[in-house]
Amino acid sequence: MAKEFELNEMEFWDGNYAASQALRQAQVDVVAAYPITPSTPIVENYGAYQANGYVDGEFVMVESEH
Template structure:
């Protein structure tokens, strides 16, 4: 089971961070991505969520 991710304060997010949060909240099974600017932060953030146990989905680099 994925760890719970809590936000206790108001935060300002850019679009890439918001997209990575949407992936986390959707609990997708597979993320297939080609990290290229300007979307690289989405892939990096999702990878961090996976490494820290916040998501259980598979990450596939294409």
């Protein structure tokens, strides 16, 4: 079971952070991603959520964009 993640104050997010929050909130089972600029922060944030127990999904690092 994933831990609860609380936001207690107003925050301003960029698009990458918002996308990673959407993945966290959706509790997806698998994320397959190729970390390439400008989307690298999405993958980094999801990895941090996984490491800290906020998501139970699996992360698959693909080897190319194609």
